[in-house]
Every structure is written in structure tokens, then in C-alpha cells.
Amino acid sequence: MRDVSFIPINGKEELVIATDCAGAIGEKLEDDVKVPLEVVGYYTTRVAMMECVSVGATPFAIVLQNFAGDDYWEKIKGGILQACTELGLQNIKITGSSESNFHVKQTAIGISILGKVDSEKKRITITPPTACFAVIGKPLVGDEVIEQTNDVLSLSLFQSLLDFIYEVIPIGSKGIAYELNELLKDNDLQAADIQSTVSLTKSAGPATCVLISYHEEMEPKIKELAGSLFFKISLV
Incomplete structure (x- = not known):
């Protein structure tokens, strides 16, 4: 089942929202899988990007929900930018928020990708019986x-x-x-x-x-x- 939502914008285009999250993977002491935060940002973005692009949409913005703390933002963003570069999306807009009031013992992030698709060119339900x-x-x-x-x-x-x-x-x-x-x-x-x-x-x-x-x-x-x-x- 595709992890995307379609919202009509006008009679021709639709907004596409794709999302993914990661938890207990990162650099914190209590993380279950120890990897650099750049890797966490890259792979989480990668999933949401693939979901968005797979339906024929063109991504234009990224929202990062960072529960790991302010100090981790730039590392996670570095991974996000790597995924964007590999897809030729160097100028994509990135926004989001970090949990800074409380200390979270395990790394947790959420990524949402916003894209647009022509309603008549969506890459869904087009697989024929002979495929x-x-x-x-x-x-x-x-x-x-x-x-x-x-x-x-x-x-x-x-x-x-x-x-x-x-x-x-x-x-x-x-x-x-x-x-x-x-x-x-x-x-x-x-x-x-x-x-x-x-x-x-x-x-x-x-x-x-x-x-x-x-x-x-x-x-x-x-x-x-x-x-x-x-x-x-x-x-x-």
C-alpha cells in the first residue's frame, strides 16, 4: 500500500505528501543501531522521496521533525541534502522543528516530502494483466x-x-x-x-x-x- 496522500490543488494538479520516520537508530547511547546521524537523515529522506517520486510527483519541499535535539539538526540535514543531490534536487526547500525543551534518550526523526503531480500522469493503477x-x-x-x-x-x-x-x-x-x-x-x-x-x-x-x-x-x-x-x- 502506497504511503502517500493526494490532495487536489486545482483541476489539473494534486499535492502529494509522502512521509517516513526512524527511531532508535543514530548516535545516542541508548540507540539500538549505531550509525552516524547523516546516515539516519539520508535513509529516512530516501524512503519518503522514493514514495513521492514513485507516483510521478516532483518534490518541492521537505519537513524535518527532529526529536533528537538542536545539536543534531545539521548532521541530519546533511543526510537529507545527500539524498536530494542524488536525485538532482539541490534547490529543494527544507524546514522543520527540533525538540529542545526535553532530552530524548534515543534518536527519533520524521521526514515529510511535499510534491506535485499532474492528475492525468499519476503512476498508479496502470499495471495491465499482461505485466x-x-x-x-x-x-x-x-x-x-x-x-x-x-x-x-x-x-x-x-x-x-x-x-x-x-x-x-x-x-x-x-x-x-x-x-x-x-x-x-x-x-x-x-x-x-x-x-x-x-x-x-x-x-x-x-x-x-x-x-x-x-x-x-x-x-x-x-x-x-x-x-x-x-x-x-x-x-x-
Whole structure:
């Protein structure tokens, strides 16, 4: 299920709101996963950005809710800017707020992305019955994300795929099978069984992989782009 909301602006455009959050991941003593705050900002922004762009929207603003404290703002912002740069969004507006009244023992942030999309060009419910399906990237979570960076779908690859597919859905904590079943339902399709060489139920953490639907003629080009990160999905 897509984690985005659409709000009509006028008769042609819609505001798109995409969001993600992270907790207990960072530099604080009681964080469960220890990583630099730039990494936390990057991956949290990455998820929300992918959600926004996946439906055909163009992001124009970012809202950061920082519960870690004022001292952490610039580090988190550094990660946000890295994600923006990889998507060619260097001039995007960033605003937000920090918790400065109370000390929070674990890192926690929320990211919201605002974008606009032409109502007639939304990349949703456009997967036909003849479509093929695949996963690009491996589902990873926690320390795996840092230890297996070569298995993580890059933002540049994500952006390159958009020209060759029908729909794309970033995979989160519910896993590939859940998102595929939601995609099928949204397009009035169904499958009795789903098979792939990659785990279909494992959490993909900060969207380390995506589900795509595409025309079979596009498969050679998609495989060329994705290389070893291409995993075909078979429906029965």
C-alpha cells in the first residue's frame, strides 16, 4: 500500500505528501543501531522521496521533525541534502522543528516530502494483466543496510528505472509479498502463488529494494540497468 496522500490543488494538479520516520537508530547511547546521524537523515529522506517520486510527483519541499535535539539538526540535514543531490534536487526547500525543551534518550526523526503531480500522469493503477514483475535490490534491515551496501538499490538506479516500467513501489517493513498483493488488488489482478529467489516476507527496512511492474519487452533493458540486483517474480 502506497504511503502517500493526494490532495487536489486545482483541476489539473494534486499535492502529494509522502512521509517516513526512524527511531532508535543514530548516535545516542541508548540507540539500538549505531550509525552516524547523516546516515539516519539520508535513509529516512530516501524512503519518503522514493514514495513521492514513485507516483510521478516532483518534490518541492521537505519537513524535518527532529526529536533528537538542536545539536543534531545539521548532521541530519546533511543526510537529507545527500539524498536530494542524488536525485538532482539541490534547490529543494527544507524546514522543520527540533525538540529542545526535553532530552530524548534515543534518536527519533520524521521526514515529510511535499510534491506535485499532474492528475492525468499519476503512476498508479496502470499495471495491465499482461505485466511482468520483479524486485530490484535486496530486502535488508538494521545493520544489514550498512554492511551490505552493494545490495541496496541506489537512488540513481531507482530514477533510471522510471523510464522503463509501469509502476514502482518501495518495499518497507511488511515485505515484498504484501506490497505485491496490494499492487495486484489496486489493479484488479490476482495470483494464487508468488515465487522468487529473494525473500518475499522479509522487511526491506529503509526501502532497500523496490517492486516494479513492466512490459516484457523492457526486461533486457531493466536487467542491464539492475545487474545482480534484478530478481524476477513469477505469478501463478
